[in-house]
Amino acid sequence: MAAIHLPRTIRIGGGALNELPEVLCASGLSHPLIVTDSWIAGSGILERVESLLAGAGIAARTFTGVVPDPTVASTEAGCAFLAQGNHDCVIGLGGGSPIDSAKMIAVKRDRAIAVRDLKAPHQEDAPGLPIIAIPTTAGTGSEATRFTIITDAETDEKMLCAGLAYLPQIAVVDYELTLTKPARLTADTGIDSLVHAVEAYVSKRANPFSDSMALSAMRLIWANLPLACADPGNRAAREALMLGALQGGIAFSNSSVALVHGMSRPIGAHFHVAHGLSNAMLMPLITGWSAPAALPRYADCARAMGLASDRESDQGAVGRLVEALERVNSDLKVPTPSAYGIARERWDELVPLMAQQALASGSPANNPRVPEAHEIEDLYRRAYA
Known part of the structure; x- marks a missing residue:
């Protein structure tokens, strides 16, 4: 219920x-x-x-x-x-x-x-x-x-x-x-709304209502984000992204976000990285790590985004999803923490604290694959470069 x-x-x-x-x-x-x-x-x-x-x-x-x-x-x-x-x-x-x-x-x-x-x-x-x-x-x-x-x-x-x-x-x-948003802000907020939709759908607290909102949001955001970044005045793309962001918000408000958000908040707090950008830094890695625990759900995301057909296996669809997330980060020039200018020594020093703060938020517990503290620490280290 x-x-x-x-x-x-x-x-x-x-x-x-x-x-x-x-x-x-x-x-x-x-x-x-x-x-x-x-x-x-x-x-x-x-x-x-x-x-x-x-x-x-x-x-x-x-x-x-x-x-x-x-x-x-x-x-x-x-x-x-x-x-x-x-x-x-x-x-x-x-x-x-x-x-x-x-x-x-x-x-x-x-x-x-x-x-x-x-x-x-x-x-x-x-x-x-x-x-x-x-x-x-x-x-x-x-x-x-x-x-x-x-x-x-x-x-x-x-x-x-x-x-x-x-x-x-x-x-x-x-x-x-x-309509006047610059490309960097369009990209970061667009990926933020995509993460909302995907995490709402794969969350342990997902439900049929949030599922419908999440899948619709994915379809709208994935197809229109590149268009809005390339042509900021594209009214149809802007309208679709606004509706997708609203639906993504409705979706996660009525289910939950998961590990990407749990881990991104400490990055934003300690290193003053914009929320959407810190989500984007983590999304491909965390998706690949989490997907084995919910292959059919992540495969649904790939199909909603037009990355795989209904005939393709769940494993194949998820592979396309991870590849596409890595590709869109490259296309939209999303930096790694290293490329963003965060010092390796400071990052490594804060990894244990960031892992504790991520767990304390409660969001990782909603992830299909629930991590322990040492696994979050390892994911932070892998995400750095």
Whole structure:
């Protein structure tokens, strides 16, 4: 039996952003706090959102202090800013960092609870302020998930926080906001959403609903990611990637992610590698290591992505999948940790800690092949070069 959780309202399609005032009013919301970062603030997107709201008579304030890989300190600053106004909801505007920040700010508010006390395995289901998510990247799927990631700067740990409290009430998914994304960001977020879909499908917690979302996401992402990277203005490819990212988010929010995510979070925390890029660094290696424990499931992924026919054996299909993941990393210029510039000595020094943090997140336990600490350490060492 599976419990399925989705945003109450999803507005999706080109121009959906224009409906933001309408969806807020329909939910009885009129005093939002907008949470975003300096890039969105300077891009013209924030000004557009503020103008839309002001034109509808909706009074909004904006917090622009979001940092990449949001920290406890940055979210605490957002909570303090929230407390200075009379807000009835929080809008996350941007990529994964602003949306994740908005989630924590909405849930924590002025509550006397430390963020680290909210990390998994704790489940936070008591609702905070309503969350409205407006993604400007096709990648994290955070607009449809009951998770947020906050970094503890004191321990360099990316803390997974889970529960229904983090599930947005409203998602406004407008692919036109992604038309100006540069190729590197398009590639990294696109592979991130592909990893969401594949891990949701092979996860031990997969179910028929999440399976349908995951397979559809794979079809959309794999075919359209190269097109969007080569031609950023390709509207059909951008729309497909946005839908694929949303479906991938729905899929893993209603099943789970697995070993790739468990191992990628410590890389991001310790070496400040973008989340999608650290996923991409690990995806071919971890897929090859995990696949023997779930050949039919990984073969389904290969077939959904158009890499193998129904007549080909599962073993053959999985071989094509691993080869294709290695090839797309090469085509999209995904570096190894070594090529990224991470020092070998520092990497080796942190491998045991990163393995402990990966296991503590709980994600590796959902993997088809569940690793022990020494196996994760070995995989980190193999991934380096």
